[in-house]
Amino acid sequence: MTAELIQATLETLQMVVASTVLSAIVGLPVGVLLVLSxxxxxxxxxxxNRILGLIVNLGRSLPFIILMIAVIPFTRLLVGTTIGSAAAIVPLTIGAIPFLARLVESAVSDVDPGLVEAAQAMGARTGQIVGKVLLPESRPALVRALTVTFVTLIGYSAMAGAVGGGGLGDLAIRYGYQLFQTNVMVVTVVLLVVVVQVFQLLGDRIARRLDRR
Incomplete structure (x- = not known):
C-alpha cells in the first residue's frame, strides 16, 4: 500500500499547510485586535473586545467533529463538495482561527510594555507600533503559536477522515478500523508522529533563531 500511504500523507500535508496559512491570515489580525482593544x-x-472574545471562545469550545458537520452547507457552497481534502480545509481553517487568535493574543501581550511606551514617546502611531514593535518583538512566540496550530491541525485532519476528509485519517479508518488491517493503522500512526516531530523541531529551531534574548 505504498502508493496509498504516500498519497494520503500528501493529502494530509496539503490540508494542514493550507489550513495553517489561511488561519494565520485571519487569526493573526484577530489576535492583534484583541490586544489593541x-x-x-x-x-x-x-x-x-468582548464581542471578539466571545466569538473566539465559542469557536474554541466547539468540538471539531461537531464543527465539521455544522459547516457542511458552507463547505459545499465554497468548494462544491463535502468530501475530500479540499473540502476538509474549510472546517480545519474555521476551527483553527479562534485557537490561533488566542495564541497570538498571548504572544503579543508578552511584549515588554517599555518598548511600546518608548515608541509612543517618539510619536509612533498605532499601526507603526504594531508593525515595528509588537510583531517583530513577538516573532519567536508567534512562530511557536503557528507550530502548535500546525500540530493541532494534524490531529484535526485525522478526525476529518471520519467523514471522508481524505488523508491519513481516512486511510486509517477505512483499512485499519473497518477492514481490521492493524498494520495499516500502525503505519499511519507512525507517519503522523513523524510529521508532527519534523514540523515541531523545525518550528522550535526557527523560533530559537528569531529569539534575540
Missing amino acids: ARGGLRPAPVL
Whole structure:
C-alpha cells in the first residue's frame, strides 16, 4: 500500500499547510485586535473586545467533529463538495482561527510594555507600533503559536477522515478500523508522529533563531 500511504500523507500535508496559512491570515489580525482593544491597550474598545472574545471562545469550545458537520452547507457552497481534502480545509481553517487568535493574543501581550511606551514617546502611531514593535518583538512566540496550530491541525485532519476528509485519517479508518488491517493503522500512526516531530523541531529551531534574548 505504498502508493496509498504516500498519497494520503500528501493529502494530509496539503490540508494542514493550507489550513495553517489561511488561519494565520485571519487569526493573526484577530489576535492583534484583541490586544489593541483590551482595557489598557493602545486602542481600548471594551465592547468590540468582548464581542471578539466571545466569538473566539465559542469557536474554541466547539468540538471539531461537531464543527465539521455544522459547516457542511458552507463547505459545499465554497468548494462544491463535502468530501475530500479540499473540502476538509474549510472546517480545519474555521476551527483553527479562534485557537490561533488566542495564541497570538498571548504572544503579543508578552511584549515588554517599555518598548511600546518608548515608541509612543517618539510619536509612533498605532499601526507603526504594531508593525515595528509588537510583531517583530513577538516573532519567536508567534512562530511557536503557528507550530502548535500546525500540530493541532494534524490531529484535526485525522478526525476529518471520519467523514471522508481524505488523508491519513481516512486511510486509517477505512483499512485499519473497518477492514481490521492493524498494520495499516500502525503505519499511519507512525507517519503522523513523524510529521508532527519534523514540523515541531523545525518550528522550535526557527523560533530559537528569531529569539534575540
